[in-house]
Amino acid sequence: MTGDGKGTRPGSGHAPDAYGNTFGAVYDDWYPLEFAHGAEAVEALARYAGRAEALELGVGTGRIAIPLARRGVRVHGVDISPVMLERLRAKPGGHLVRTVLADMADPGACDLGRRFPLVYSVFNSLFCIPAQGRQAASLTVAARHLAPGGRLVVDHQMPxxxxxxxxxxxxxxxxxxxxxxxxxxxxxxxxxxxxxxxxxxxxxxxxxxxxxYVWPAELDLMAAAAGLVLTARRADWAGTPMRPGSPGCVSVYRHRTHEGDPAG
Ligand SMILES: C[S@@+](CC[C@H](N)C(=O)[O-])C[C@H]1O[C@@H](n2cnc3c(N)ncnc32)[C@H](O)[C@@H]1O
The missing domain is CATH 2.20.25.570 (N-terminal domain of TfIIb)
Incomplete structure (x- = not known):
């Protein structure tokens, strides 16, 4: 039996929404909020958002977005997978997140028509776009949705x-x-x-x-191409300094042209 129901083999040509189609049914069982310090991510993102508005790129089933919305942040979530978004909407609190079905790697199509003080992409969502050019394009999408003084937070495992x-x-x-x-x-x-x-x-x-997978230095280059500069980098949501061997990476960027941003 295959989880994707299509008999696909690794590398046999995955559609952009393949991740959600494949893992949607098991995602919340396999990856509860506690997995990979999700609750700490919510705490940290709530501090960044400051009860304002936030946009999650690759929102999935709302693992992070729903608890963040419960903290008073008005969360908008983009995902390419109808399966994941359907699960989000069916969950308690799902109605608190405004969902948008879109490809976050397509700057021509992913335009919410507004800007946010916080844009974030967490739990390796960037890695789920398995082509470098499209990963870079998702940074462009993120940058275009940043309000003046806003921050982009990207969280991923270290390869x-x-x-x-x-x-x-x-x-x-x-x-x-x-x-x-x-x-x-x-x-x-x-x-x-x-x-x-x-x-x-x-x-x-x-x-x-x-x-x-993406290395932090490559992420910085993609961000620079999108007009963003790094303001902080930590190994985890608790703020542990980044060291060789750190298992994770949380990077914070701001727009190069936005004046008066506080660092970090
Ligand atoms: C590993 S899951 C993370 C979900 C959520 N951020 C979390 O913390 O549980 C990655 C998500 O990114 C979505 N995704 C992958 N490629 C995408 C794309 N090109 N545009 C929008 N979403 C995408 C997948 O459908 C999936 O829901």
Whole structure:
């Protein structure tokens, strides 16, 4: 059985909305708010937003957006996947998030017609756009939606295990499920083709996905091309300084041409 229901193989040509179609049904079970310090992300983003308005690019099922909206922030969320957005809207508090079905990597199509003091993209949403040019275009979309003095916050894992070839990783075991991923890494393109296998009493389900990892220095170049400058970089939402070996990266950018921005 395949999770995407299309019998796709890693790298066999994924549509831009493939991630949501593939993982929509299991996303909230696999990635609750507690996963990857989501609650800390909400706290930090709430501080940045200051009860104003925020735009999440790659909002998914609202894992971060809904609790942020409950904190009084008026959150708008863009996602390319109707499956993910449908799940968001069906959740308690889903009505608090204004959703937009759009491709955040298409500056011609993703235009909400307004600007926000906070734009954010978290939990590796950038990596879910598996082509460098489109990743850079999503930074352009983010920059265009930033209000004067506003900040863009981008959160992603630091790339790890990027040796060429296939490896087995992401082991996860609970009482009712064992999961792991076969990952085929191409360090030249920075593309990882992944086949995630979930074993339960009901059988074995396989989910294919393709991501492209980005290094912080590359992210800064993409941001610079979009007119943005880095104002802060930390290893996590708690503000741990970035060091070699840090597992995560939270970067804060502002628009180069916006005057009078406080740093950080
Ligand atoms: C790893 S999930 C993260 C979701 C959410 N930010 C969270 O913290 O749970 C990545 C999300 O990005 C969305 N996505 C991928 N490519 C996209 C694109 N080109 N435009 C808009 N959303 C996209 C996927 O559909 C998915 O919902």
């Amino acid at each position: 790890a295990d990027v040796a060429p070839g296939i490896s087995v990783r992401h082991f996860h075991a609970t009482d009712d499920q064992i999961r792991f991923s076969l990952v085929d890494c191409d360090p030249v393109t920075q593309v990882m083709k992944r086949r995630t296998v979930a074993v339960t009493d009901d059988g074995v389900t396989s989910y294919s996905s393709v991501i492209r």
